[in-house]
Structure formats: C-alpha cells, structure tokens
Amino acid sequence: MPDTEKNKNENGSKLSLELIPCSRCGNPFFRDPNSEGDDVCENCIKLEQRKRQLQLGVFDKVIEVENAMEQSINEMKNQLTVSRGKFNKDFFLKKIKNRSQALNKSIELIEKIEETNDEKYIEEYKALFEEMKKKYS
Ligand SMILES: [Zn+2]
Numbered sequence: 001m002p003d004t005e006k007n008k009n010e011n012g013s014k015l016s017l018e019l020i021p022c023s024r025c026g027n028p029f030f031r032d033p034n035s036e037g038d039d040v041c042e043n044c045i046k047l048e049q050r051k052r053q054l055q056l057g058v059f060d061k062v063i064e065v066e067n068a069m070e071q072s073i074n075e076m077k078n079q080l081t082v083s084r085g086k087f088n089k090d091f092f093l094k095k096i097k098n099r100s101q102a103l104n105k106s107i108e109l110i111e112k113i114e115e116t117n118d119e120k121y122i123e124e125y126k127a128l129f130e131e132m133k134k135k136y137s
Contacts, residue, residue, distance in 0.1 A: 016033065022041035023039045027041055105128060106132075
C-alpha cells in the first residue's frame with residue numbers, strides 16, 4: 001500500500017476495502033487497507049480466539065479431573081478400611097483405566113485442534129470433557 005493512498009483513507013475522504021485471500025484458510029475476504037497488520041479473515045480470527053479460550057480452559061479441566069481421581073482413590077481407601085473382603089479392586093482399577101483413556105483422548109483432540117484448526121474437534125473436545133465430568137464426579 002503506497003503511503004499517499006493510505007493517507008487519503010486515514011483522512012476519511014473515502015472508505016475503501018480491498019479483497020485479499022486469507023493467509024490461513026485461503027478464503028478471500030474484504031479488509032480495510034488502513035487496518036494494521038493481519039491478512040487473516042474474521043473466521044480464522046474467531047477460531048483462534050476459541051482455541052485460546054479452550055487452551056486456558058484445559059488446565060482447569062485437567063485439575064478438575066485430577067481432583068475427581070483423587071477423590072475416588074480416597075473412596076477406594078475408605079472401602080479398604082471398611083471391608084477388605086468386599087473391596088472391589090477390579091472395579092476401581094477399571095475406573096482409573098477409563099479415566100486415563102479419556103485423558104489420552106483429550107490430548108489427541110488438542111493436538112488435532114492445533115494441526116487442523118477444525119471446529120469439529122473443538123466441539124468433540126468439549127463433549128468429551130462434559131462426559132468425563134458427569135462420569136467421574
Ligand atoms: Zn481465514
């Protein structure tokens with residue numbers, strides 16, 4: 001963008017938009033030539049924001065799940081104290097195994113979100129954690 005053109009627009013004499021391809025998804029979009037920086041379309045910017053929120057949320061959720069696991073280990077200890085005979089070790093081991101599988105799956109999904117920027121995986125990820133929260137709390 002030549003400076004003369006830029007100055008004209010900044011003075012508000014004329015509102016013009018340029019059509020350029022998004023540097024991420026390749027879709028063409030209209031951009032204000034005066035806007036600083038990005039050649040990234042609105043969809044990609046929104047997706048990026050959602051990803052950032054999700055990443056912030058991940059740590060909280062992992063802690064939530066860990067707390068739930070700790071609770072179940074305490075449950076397990078209590079049962080051990082109450083009755084060694086009736087303690088169902090297999091049941092608890094299975095529970096812990098299921099949880100670690102769910103955590104692995106969630107890490108896979110985070111990697112896919114990073115690689116593909118696909119909203120589908122964000123939805124999948126949210127659904128997975130809702131499910132985990134219900135199951136393990
Ligand atoms: Zn884009």
